[in-house]
Amino acid sequence: MQQFFGLDIGSRNIKVVELNRARDGRPELVAFGSTETPSGAMQSDSEMDQQKVAKAIKELMKESKIKSQKVITAFPESRVFTRVIEFPPLRGEELYRALEWESDRFIPLPKDKVKVSWMVLDEGQLPEGEEAGRKMEILLVAAPLDLVNRYLGILEMAGVEPVAFESEIIGMVRSLITGSDESAVALIISLGASATDLCIVDRGTIRFTRSIGTSGDDLAKAVSRDLGFEVAQAEEYKRAYGLMEDKLGGKILAVVKPVFDVIVNEIEKAIISYQTKVPMRPVKRVVLTGGTARLPGVVVYLAESLGIEVQIGDPWVNIVIPPRFEEEVRRLENQTQFAVAGGLALKQD
Ligand SMILES: Nc1ncnc2c1ncn2[C@@H]1O[C@H](COP(=O)(O)OP(=O)(O)OP(=O)(O)O)[C@@H](O)[C@H]1O
Numbered sequence: 001m002q003q004f005f006g007l008d009i010g011s012r013n014i015k016v017v018e019l020n021r022a023r024d025g026r027p028e029l030v031a032f033g034s035t036e037t038p039s040g041a042m043q044s045d046s047e048m049d050q051q052k053v054a055k056a057i058k059e060l061m062k063e064s065k066i067k068s069q070k071v072i073t074a075f076p077e078s079r080v081f082t083r084v085i086e087f088p089p090l091r092g093e094e095l096y097r098a099l100e101w102e103s104d105r106f107i108p109l110p111k112d113k114v115k116v117s118w119m120v121l122d123e124g125q126l127p128e129g130e131e132a133g134r135k136m137e138i139l140l141v142a143a144p145l146d147l148v149n150r151y152l153g154i155l156e157m158a159g160v161e162p163v164a165f166e167s168e169i170i171g172m173v174r175s176l177i178t179g180s181d182e183s184a185v186a187l188i189i190s191l192g193a194s195a196t197d198l199c200i201v202d203r204g205t206i207r208f209t210r211s212i213g214t215s216g217d218d219l220a221k222a223v224s225r226d227l228g229f230e231v232a233q234a235e236e237y238k239r240a241y242g243l244m245e246d247k248l249g250g251k252i253l254a255v256v257k258p259v260f261d262v263i264v265n266e267i268e269k270a271i272i273s274y275q276t277k278v279p280m281r282p283v284k285r286v287v288l289t290g291g292t293a294r295l296p297g298v299v300v301y302l303a304e305s306l307g308i309e310v311q312i313g314d315p316w317v318n319i320v321i322p323p324r325f326e327e328e329v330r331r332l333e334n335q336t337q338f339a340v341a342g343g344l345a346l347k348q349d
């Protein structure tokens with residue numbers, strides 16, 4: 001199948017997934033793995049840090065037995081500008097002009113400092129006779145050029161060749177949403193280390209995206225700051241007790257909750273905004289992914305706060321796991337962490 005593998009360079013962990021076509025034509029797992037991102041390296045512009053990340057990628061590829069040298073990677077959602085835009089159905093030159101106008105309008109950076117790409121979500125339909133038309137919908141993605149160049153530099157140092165860049169949300173939607181969910185509206189939430197990414201998917205199509213800078217690391221920071229623990233100890237407490245009420249006399253919950261509620265508030269705003277726009281299509285389920293999806297008590301806490309069914313996203317729903325990987329995959333502590341890398345690998349040629 002692909003001549004490439006999916007690479008997700010997170011602020012805390014790097015993940016890789018490589019696939020092949022199984023006999024029945026379905027994508028099959030060939031290789032996967034994860035490793036820690038060198039501390040702070042993705043937040044830095046220095047070449048030395050880029051080299052450290054490149055080395056970590058190389059080692060991970062070797063350890064996980066990645067075969068391809070071609071890669072698809074994702075820019076962090078928090079660093080790109082992503083928007084679903086709508087206009088009457090347009091084609092050709094008219095479409096290009098409308099896109100240019102829209103990107104000038106919403107991208108807060110000069111034109112020569114960003115790389116803009118787009119994906120048609122719905123081609124739309126002009127009104128015909130009695131039938132009302134449908135707007136055209138396009139997902140516009142703009143990445144700052146300095147970010148693009150930094151990624152290109154890292155990949156070059158790692159000795160791999162990029163075949164495409166996507167955003168994290170596009171990757172995770174591809175791996176977490178199956179053909180059979182197409183009738184329901186799902187809200188996907190990626191709870192990572194430094195960012196929380198949200199997106200609403202209706203009939204398999206992305207309708208809304210948002211990224212906020214409050215996430216897993218802020219929960220540990222709150223435990224450290226408010227209870228006076230060292231960061232490493234605070235991280236352990238966060239992982240052990242999370243949002244559980246009955247643990248440590250509720251001490252951890254008391255400091256984690258106000259930070260987590262910032263995220264809940266943002267989720268509620270996303271739901272309301274979609275409900276206002278499309279009242280007939282309520283959000284029916286929430287899918288959690290990312291490392292912080294393992295926070296103790298998070299599923300129940302979110303389900304109670306939102307009044308919607310919450311589940312942990314399975315990154316392998318669209319992928320065949322061959323028998324030789326079954327045990328290893330089952331033993332993985334955090335499978336859902338592979339959602340972005342898996343979705344990148346699932347991109348069709
Ligand atoms: N058992 C656990 N309980 C709670 N949090 C956890 C657990 N295991 C990992 N985490 C948290 O998950 C985060 C790492 O997850 P992930 O690998 O998805 O992040 P990342 O992709 O590197 O980050 P980002 O996408 O935000 O740059 C860290 O904040 C870590 O504390």
Ligand SMILES: [Mg+2]
Binds near residue numbers: 009010192193290340
């Ligand atoms: Mg991530």
